[in-house]
Amino acid sequence: MTGYETVVGLEVHCELATATKLFCGCRNAFGDEPNTNVCPVCLGLPGSLPVVNRRAVELALRIGAALNCKAQRSIFHRKNYFYPDMPKDYQISQYDEPINVDGWLELPDGSRVGVERAHMEEDTGKTTHVGGGGRIHEAGYSLVDYNRAGVPLVEIVSRPDIRSAAQARAYVDELRSILVATGASDGRMEEGSLRVDANVSVRPAGATEYGTRCEVKNLNSLRSLERAIDYEVARQIELLEAGERVSQETRHWDEGDSSTHSMRSKEEANDYRYFPEPDLTPLVPDVALLTAAAEGVGAMPAERRHRLSNLLAAGSELATRRDGSTDQVVTVVDLGLDELVHGAVAAGADPRLALARAANEAAANPDAAKLLDPMAFAALLKMESSGQLSATQSKEVLAELMSKGGDPGQIARRLGYEQMDNASLGSMVDEVIAANPQEWRRYREGDDKVAQFLLGQVMKSSKGRANGKLVAEAFAFRRDA
Template identity: 85%
Template structure:
């Protein structure tokens, strides 16, 4: 059988996190009652005119900067098509002179995917076709919600540099972190803030020409993206292997049956009759706008992951890892924007690996609160844990409290009753447990390690969890070796 290689290019539509829409002052908000965030402009009332949202331009430039694109003078075009989701019957988009041109995105594994362009356009309204399988022609009736009409979008078009479903997923995942990191988008795929279309083709390995591509739509999660590309690649290879040809078409991913289905060609055969939008002036990014955009773009996730990994090399690798791999933790922490917290804690003297683990697991449970954590207080807590002053469980409890209410970790520990028990009290507690559980003690002495947990549990229960587990375990171990 011929070896095939996969060629994928992705088009990602990203809704910009602006307060208002692209061409009018209506609120840009998700999930509100239908047709409440609308006005003459986004409803296309005759006589209304668009006025560009400066903030949207700034965010679009930020995305371009983050993706290593070149910002240029751009113009808007009208994309004409007859469909009820656009009240004007045309979408204002960018065509052959986009705001951001050329660039690349570096993935977690170090590979690079080229960026063709990242252009601005307005979102369409949301149509719901009721009855007839959700298609407009067969529907009993259709509902339109124009809240989304005019919401600013940036469409990021990759080069066909992606060679597997997994890489496609990694690309979107990385792109998402960048969009969130720059503040350009909330990156919520489930709310449609991020929408992905995949152009998929296969060709015999090493072939110079691209195969015929299909555009796959309706990819609403990273999982469906990966599954759909996997399915589509297998389908195309099967066609070629059986001597058939791949037809260039738009295909709809069905999450339910795990297949892609060709859309009726009648629905896709569109001539958009693009022409320059006469209602808008060309967009010339002035120095002030470019500066504002550059300021909003900090180091990119790839760079931040590198910095965080460097930090970990400084500290010793912990013997035992229970909380997932360091790489995953680094990705999570950078993704959630908690890397500055870790850097701050380490600078204040905390152990790098412990800082990372607590940030990637406990702090990550509530990233918004975690971002507000004082790195000094966070470091103080981690130092208490490293020194054995607090058990891991106690440390996590204190961290939770620190994130909800703030304060001083030592005081929180005290108020939770986690002040360290003095050694004498602990010793007598251990002796009591040995005395009242002679059978288990003998088994432990005979080398039955799992009984240790039972004995430890007794002490913990007696101290209501205040005892430091490590110290208690050490006390039992010391008595056994006598």
């Protein structure tokens, strides 16, 4: 609705891909038999104590660096509240002294979203309420699985810089790419490795004060995120238009009826009684930690998009392109095929062609494409550019190259894609002219539409082996002769 501006801030919880949990040596794994990856520490048994997993700290710092955050000395706090899936009835989390602060993230469209903080905390267990519609208050009984309790999380809190549901989606998508690129997370929303809560508010266009926000939970996919924000924005505008007020509360997105429902109001909110966790000592990001965190981390997606984009036309900004290469660049970086493209171009392939084949054909099977030898890929692209192979043939060879490997030249020969010699191409062109005298006359009179028809006839009789460019040249030669 016009007249209002949408303001969204996102809190993204990301499970770290460590071998073990944050404060004990139990396996950090999804989908195991319930309550098998547990010990006195993650069950919160009396007398047990937490010890920080150094690898988790490294990955948290790595995420912070990828989000352009400042790493700082941090401490853990206890967040106290009673819930059956919390073994200790408090969560060890970072509060006012988090490990990463003040960063930003660049979206493919060039916009930037501020990152207020990216802090560490432990995950809770998983409760299944049986009966009563799956809510704790109506349930007949509840089952708790503590395998997830103590799994390391990093919570990434954005600034309220997001202005639409689509931008929110792009932010999470980009963040996910970054988390995967850092190796810190597998980024799987469906397995709960990535969980998103949205703080949504609206305000009259041009206002400088923020409106009252609602926190929307239970956003299990990018699609729910986008739909829930759209719904929530509409709901809030409707309230304001009716002269009512938005009340600050936590709301639950219900995929079933496509709407949000109030969970608890500000007044009902828990007093978490945060205080510094006395069982842990401060984390100081010393040189050893920062070095370990940086080890083996490649460039982040935004930087990789810039690099790829620069291949096409030095200096031109991705966001300002109008030629469709934007999507190809995003796709290629997303799928991790940019190194393949860079490699092929370095070996002499045409950048635009390399990008197109990577974004379209190679992208159909990204796992296999990642294993492609850039030299072989380049050799294939050069065969296509030189007219030795038609586009159709080139795609066929690429498919086989990805599924079976080998040398593109040999594959082309085996498939019968030998370059058609000029003599046989010429006789094929002559046959088509003889068989279609009217079309040939119209072509000679300058009818461009019929050129496509004639070309198609040659392609047909050559069973796709003819190089379209050479065929076109052959017709033009005969016309101009």
